[in-house]
Amino acid sequence: MGIKSFSRVRAIHVMLVYTGGCNGCDIEIVNSILSPRFDAEQYNVFLTWNPREADVLVVTGPVTHLNRKPLEAIYEAIPNPKLVVAAGSCALMGGVYKNCYGDIPSEEIEGPVENIIPVNAKVPGCAVRPQDVLAGVVSLLPTLLDAD
Amino acid sequence: MFENILTNPIIVVILTILVCFIISTLLPGIERKYIHARIQQRIGPILIAPGIMAPLKFMFKENVKVSSPVSGLYKALPVICFIVVLCILIALTPQAYQIPALASLVAIVGFLKVEEICYVLMGALSKSVMSVRMPFPDKIKGAAHNNSNLSFIEDISARRSLRMITYGSFPLYLALFAPITAAGSIFLQDIVAYQQANGPFLFTISGGIAAIVFFIGYMIILNEYPFSIIKAKSDVIEGPYMEYAAKYRAVVYLTRGFFMLVLGCVFSVLFIGIPPTIMSLGFLVNILVALIFVFMMGIFSAFAPVFTNRQLLPTILCTSLLGILAIGLGLL
Amino acid sequence: MDKKVPRSNIIETEIPMGTVHPAALEPYRVRFFVEDEIVQEAEITIGVNHRGIERIMEGLPVEKANALTEKICGICSNSHIWNSCRTAEMGLGIEIPERALYIRVIMGELERLHSHFLYLAHGCEVLSHETFSMRVFYLREIVMELLAMIGGNRVQYGCSVLGGVRPRCDLDEAKLLRLKNDMDALEEGLTGFVERFLADSIVQSRITGIGVLPQKQAIELAVTGPTLRATGVARDLRTTMFEYDEFDFNVITQPDGDVKSNLVMRALESFESIKIIRQAIANIPEGKVVNRDWEMFDIDITESYIEVPRGTLYHSYALESGRVRHCIIRTPSMANIGAMQYACIGDQLTDAQLCIVQCDPCFTCTDRAIEIIRR
Numbered sequence: 001m002g003i004k005s006f007s008r009v010r011a012i013h014v015m016l017v018y019t020g021g022c023n024g025c026d027i028e029i030v031n032s033i034l035s036p037r038f039d040a041e042q043y044n045v046f047l048t049w050n051p052r053e054a055d056v057l058v059v060t061g062p063v064t065h066l067n068r069k070p071l072e073a074i075y076e077a078i079p080n081p082k083l084v085v086a087a088g089s090c091a092l093m094g095g096v097y098k099n100c101y102g103d104i105p106s107e108e109i110e111g112p113v114e115n116i117i118p119v120n121a122k123v124p125g126c127a128v129r130p131q132d133v134l135a136g137v138v139s140l141l142p143t144l145l146d147a148d
Numbered sequence: 149m150f151e152n153i154l155t156n157p158i159i160v161v162i163l164t165i166l167v168c169f170i171i172s173t174l175l176p177g178i179e180r181k182y183i184h185a186r187i188q189q190r191i192g193p194i195l196i197a198p199g200i201m202a203p204l205k206f207m208f209k210e211n212v213k214v215s216s217p218v219s220g221l222y223k224a225l226p227v228i229c230f231i232v233v234l235c236i237l238i239a240l241t242p243q244a245y246q247i248p249a250l251a252s253l254v255a256i257v258g259f260l261k262v263e264e265i266c267y268v269l270m271g272a273l274s275k276s277v278m279s280v281r282m283p284f285p286d287k288i289k290g291a292a293h294n295n296s297n298l299s300f301i302e303d304i305s306a307r308r309s310l311r312m313i314t315y316g317s318f319p320l321y322l323a324l325f326a327p328i329t330a331a332g333s334i335f336l337q338d339i340v341a342y343q344q345a346n347g348p349f350l351f352t353i354s355g356g357i358a359a360i361v362f363f364i365g366y367m368i369i370l371n372e373y374p375f376s377i378i379k380a381k382s383d384v385i386e387g388p389y390m391e392y393a394a395k396y397r398a399v400v401y402l403t404r405g406f407f408m409l410v411l412g413c414v415f416s417v418l419f420i421g422i423p424p425t426i427m428s429l430g431f432l433v434n435i436l437v438a439l440i441f442v443f444m445m446g447i448f449s450a451f452a453p454v455f456t457n458r459q460l461l462p463t464i465l466c467t468s469l470l471g472i473l474a475i476g477l478g479l480l
Numbered sequence: 481m482d483k484k485v486p487r488s489n490i491i492e493t494e495i496p497m498g499t500v501h502p503a504a505l506e507p508y509r510v511r512f513f514v515e516d517e518i519v520q521e522a523e524i525t526i527g528v529n530h531r532g533i534e535r536i537m538e539g540l541p542v543e544k545a546n547a548l549t550e551k552i553c554g555i556c557s558n559s560h561i562w563n564s565c566r567t568a569e570m571g572l573g574i575e576i577p578e579r580a581l582y583i584r585v586i587m588g589e590l591e592r593l594h595s596h597f598l599y600l601a602h603g604c605e606v607l608s609h610e611t612f613s614m615r616v617f618y619l620r621e622i623v624m625e626l627l628a629m630i631g632g633n634r635v636q637y638g639c640s641v642l643g644g645v646r647p648r649c650d651l652d653e654a655k656l657l658r659l660k661n662d663m664d665a666l667e668e669g670l671t672g673f674v675e676r677f678l679a680d681s682i683v684q685s686r687i688t689g690i691g692v693l694p695q696k697q698a699i700e701l702a703v704t705g706p707t708l709r710a711t712g713v714a715r716d717l718r719t720t721m722f723e724y725d726e727f728d729f730n731v732i733t734q735p736d737g738d739v740k741s742n743l744v745m746r747a748l749e750s751f752e753s754i755k756i757i758r759q760a761i762a763n764i765p766e767g768k769v770v771n772r773d774w775e776m777f778d779i780d781i782t783e784s785y786i787e788v789p790r791g792t793l794y795h796s797y798a799l800e801s802g803r804v805r806h807c808i809i810r811t812p813s814m815a816n817i818g819a820m821q822y823a824c825i826g827d828q829l830t831d832a833q834l835c836i837v838q839c840d841p842c843f844t845c846t847d848r849a850i851e852i853i854r855r
Contacts, residue, residue, distance in 0.1 A: 007204035010197050017500055018507050020529040023844045024554020024635035026505055027598060031624075034605070035617035036190035041180075044197045049502040050386045051277060052212070052393040055205075066528045067507055069283035070499050077277045079393040080210040096551050097531040108532050127554055127635035188614045279496055284509055284525075293513050293521065299493040304517070304829060373608060374682070382503045382606045382833045453686050454608035456830040457517060 005145040008055075012045045012144070014137060015054035015078070019071055019111070021061030021095070024127030025088035029058060032130030045137055051077035055144065056137055059119075060128075062090040062097050063111035075117045081147035083140050086113040087123040087133055095126065157243035164241055164426050165234065171435060172409035173199040173402065175442050183446030199405050203398035211394045215275045222273040225266050226392065226399040232259045232266075233403060237410045242423045245337040253334045256414065257321055260369065263407075264313045267378060270388035271306025278385055305387035308378045311457075312368070315464055316375075320365025322471025326358035327418045329478025336417060343421025350419040354478035359419055361471040363444065366411050368464070370404070372445055374452035377460060408445075412438025491520060495829070499528050503606045503833035508843045512824070512832055519832045522824040524817055529847035537797075537807045542568050542776075543642060545804040549795070550636045552809065553845040555598065557636045558591045559788035560809075563795045565640040571782035571799060572642075574774040578765045580644035581723050583651060586659070586760050587630065587639045588723075588788075589753040593666070594623040595789035596706075596746040596753075599840055600673075603743055606834045607686060612677065619669045622662050629655060644770030651764065660761050667754050674747045684740065691823040691835030693737040701818035705791025707839045710745040711737035717787035726763070727756050739831075742838045776802050788812065790840045811845035 014033070018026045033040040033047045040047070048054055051074045063071060075084070089095045091113045098109050113119055120143060123136035176199040185192025216222040236259045238244055245251045275281065279301040327349050328334055331342035339349075349355040368375040379387035392400050413424045416437040422430035455463065492515040499507040507528045513521040533552050537545040546568070549560040562584055569576060597620035604612035624634050630649050631637020639649045651659070677683065693703070698711040708715060709732060716731040718724045732748045734741035776799070783796040791812025798805045816839045823835040 003204065004208045007201045007208070010194060010201035011205045013202075018505075020507055020531060020847075021844070022551050022554040022557070022636075023506055023842065024557065027554060028635060030505065031617060031620075034601070034614060035621060036188055036614050037618060037621045039190040039192070041185065041193045042191035044193050044201070046193070046198075046202075049278075049381070049500075050390055052391055053386075053397060061507075062531065064528060064530060066284065066530075067499060070507075073277050073281070073283050074500060077212075079212045096548060097533075097536070106532070108530055127633075129634060184610070188611050189618070190614070278500065282496070282499065284496075284499060293491045293494065296491045296494040296513060299495050299514075301495060301497065303493075304495060304514075307517075376608070377830065380830050381608055383497070383830050385502055450611050451680075452609070452682050453604075454830065455686070456828040458828060459685060 008144055009141060010044050012043075012056060012137065012141075013048045013054050014040070014045055014056045014058055015048050015051060015074070016058050016060070017071055017074055019059060019061035019067040019091075019113070020064035021088060021090045022127075025060040025090070025125075028127050028130050029060065029087060029133050032133045035130075038130045038134065040134055040137075043134065043138060045134070052079065054078050054082070056083050056085060056140060058085045058087055058133070058137070059091050059113045059117075060088045061111070062094045062109045063113055063116055065108055065110055068110045068116060071113075071116060081144065083120040083144055084113070084117055085121045085123060085133075085136050085140065086119045087125075087128045087136065089124060089126045092122050092124060157246075160425060160427055161238060161241050161243050164424055164431075165237060167426055167431075168237060168409055168413070168424065169406060171438075172405040173203075175199060175405045175408045175438070176401075178439070179442050179446040183443060184450050187447070187450040199401070203401040206394055206398035206401065209394040214391050214393070215277070215281070216273045216391060217275070218273055222270065222391065223396055225270050225273075226396050226403060229263055229266050230399055230403045230406070232262050233407050233410050235259050237413060237424070240336065240410075240413050240417050240424055242340070242425050245335075248335055248337075251336045253324055253328065253336070253339075257324060260317070260320070261313070264309065264317060264369070267309040267388050268306050268313065271302045271309055271378070274302040274388060274391040275300055276302060276385075276390035278390065301384045302387060302390055305378050305384045308384075309388065312378060316368050316460070317365065318464060319361045319467040319471050320369055322468060322475065323358045323362035323365055324414075324418065326354060326361075326471065326474045326478055329354065329475055336423070339418060340421045340423055348420045352478075354474045355419055357470055357477065358474035359415070361467055361474060362415060362419070363441065364463075364467045366415075366441060367445055367448065369411070370407065370445070373449035374455045375460070376454055377456065380454045382454065408442055409438045412441045415441065491515060497833070501833070503837065505602060506841075506843050508841070510836065512829060514829055517829045519824045519827055519829060522821045522832065522836075524821055524836070526817070526843050526847050529844045531847070534807045534809060537804050539803050539805075541802055542799055542804055545797075545807070546640070546642065547638060549809070550638060553811070553842055554635050555595050555842055556591060556788045556790065556793075556845070558587050558639055559786065559793055560795075561638060562588060562640045563784050563786045563788075563793050565642055566786065567782050567784040567795045567797060568642055568799065570784055571779035572774060572776065574643050575771055577644055577767050577769060577771055579767045580769045580771075582760050582764045583645045583649055583769060584640055585723050585727070586651070586757055587627075587637070587645075587649070589756050589760075590623055590627055590630075592753045592789040593750055594620055594627065596750045597623060599746050600743060603739070603834070603837055606837050607683065609683060612673075612683070615673055619666060619673065622666050622669075626659060626662055629658065641770060643772060643774055644768075647769060650769045656761050656764070659757065663754050663757055663761075667751065670747065670750055670754075674744075677747070678744070687739040687743065687834075689736075690739045690827055690831050691838050693819050693823050693839075695737065697822060698737065698819060701822065702815050703791075703819045703839075704815050705787070705789075705812045705840070706745050706749060707742065707791065707816055707819055710734045710741040717785060717792055721786060724756075727759050729756050739834055739838045742840075781806055790842060790845075791815065811842065813840070813842045813846040816841065817846070
């Protein structure tokens, strides 16, 4: 293990972006990082709100129309190497909101997240459990370590 | 041969700086793991994560084009900050006492001022994606004021840093000048010599009060909670540091830990009379003082919310009055 | 309390925040019009979350539509499904077993606890007081585990169904015992927290007199729920709901309408919720939990109001051959947006997000009925 991988595995900065889900996933993720019960910091996962600092972008929600451009802008602002975790069934496949009009495509829902930015890990669940979020972020580590 | 090396002042200074730097990288980790996490009843990150591993990781990140009108200057600012902190440490070492212009309190105050001005420039030059540049259709009908000029959140932060220069850093400077009243000289050499002859300034009444004032000034200049208004998370997110990425963010991280240690050394020189040099056992006192400061700061910051201007002004006013009292007592 | 400054036409600067911001738990845009760091005017733009739930519900079978209302909001999901079932039950005249009503009340109060704890934790986080925030999150975990025990999921538990509650959510002896013990633990933890919180003079100086919403203004803006009660108006729909007839509880009010009143309000109301849950555990009747014996017929628009953690929730729809028609949902945050904008005025910019948070915003709830005109 080189010094690059060694340092990356010991400091992971996570940024959260909510794109219009039902709040359930958002609060579970905040819970997994802020609550001392789960305490993501013991795995050296730090919460940040600045895209310039982030390594991993955690996206929840089905990406509503007004949220599409902010999401893209934040993704652009993160320096490489960067990874994206889509958390919750809305972020994975649009949830109950996608295709709600049958054959007519919904104007409101631009998601799932995959349509907008490349996704590296998917965490299923409605709503996601905090343990799953941590597992999802940790499962990305091999990809992050091998990146240039 | 070996003795020659150890008597060469330049090599001793370089060795001192290196040891200080290595210890300083541990300080943010100590604050985060052993104080904040313990108070919050959780395990917390490993010791080396915030101070060493995070900067190393940022070193290996790809550089991005910084969104700033003068990106060259903006990128240079953290490096300038680092050099300023380095200069303060050099000025404190006994080898530097040969150069009276450097090893005086006026020089240290000047360096600290440069550091503060850097915050203003950083804030003014940073144009982050998180506020105005967020692509969102804001120009809707029914807005209260349609033609007002837009400000980035960092502009607010720059204005706050300017305000902190005018009154926020008063306590620290008052505390720095308090030892002069006892030693009667602005040169570090004389201050150290006086204290080695007459016992530490800390253990006089005036010195005790000045030490409290110094501690509050230390928290203010490090922008730690509760005095972190220039980077309050509830409105300006990270303030001046918003746009730094990759290597420059690594420098920002390193500077913070280094600055904590150097301010601890400033205290031990001015109030205890032990200059930092690895040639004497007194160096351990320097480290100990820095650690005690970090511990105290961690405890205070874990139990305090961020102060707004409403609370800052009275706090700083009271602290400044205490500082004036300390100087007055020293003069009597 | 005349802190509000007169509105001037020329403003120094405008600071937009959002849609992603650390102080916001959900995407919304807020523009502060600021003069010398004092907020002169605030404007909240919602519609960022709009997904069109009511449109999706239109034409769905009523059982499916009820399940869908849970997805309106991840914080008060149980309230939505409860009120939606209640609407159909009122229209169709379904009789609900006594035991099911008790379980619904227990779930409703547990949800109020978790919502209020989230509010306290989030409020402390916006204050940048990480330690208090973590302590409340730790207490909240007790409630979350109880919800997971009863409903099987941590967030959306789908407790209510037409005619009662899901048989999965029935409470046996062991569950009731655990509920009882955890209520004791929760009360102890919350008492400790409130004592610490009120004794912390730094925090008190930070939150007293901030974001004042006068009582007159609150009534004018038709504010509902705890935000209204924090201004001194004792109005709680639970006193009129037949589910709560057999329970004895107090309507908590606080005098000032500032952040302190709001935070203390929520903490004291949590004690009342614990009291209600204890009464429910003691008196829960035996019997079945769901009544399957009912007829479906067409009904005209039926309305139902209940008190949810954040205020008054309104559901209304008509049924046509078992399908939902003309669905309207009005959530408490819709009424409270005015209060959020008003509370910011005249305060420091650092406090502005706190003033929005004090009204307990839930914009994912709110963003349904808005038509976005796109050019």
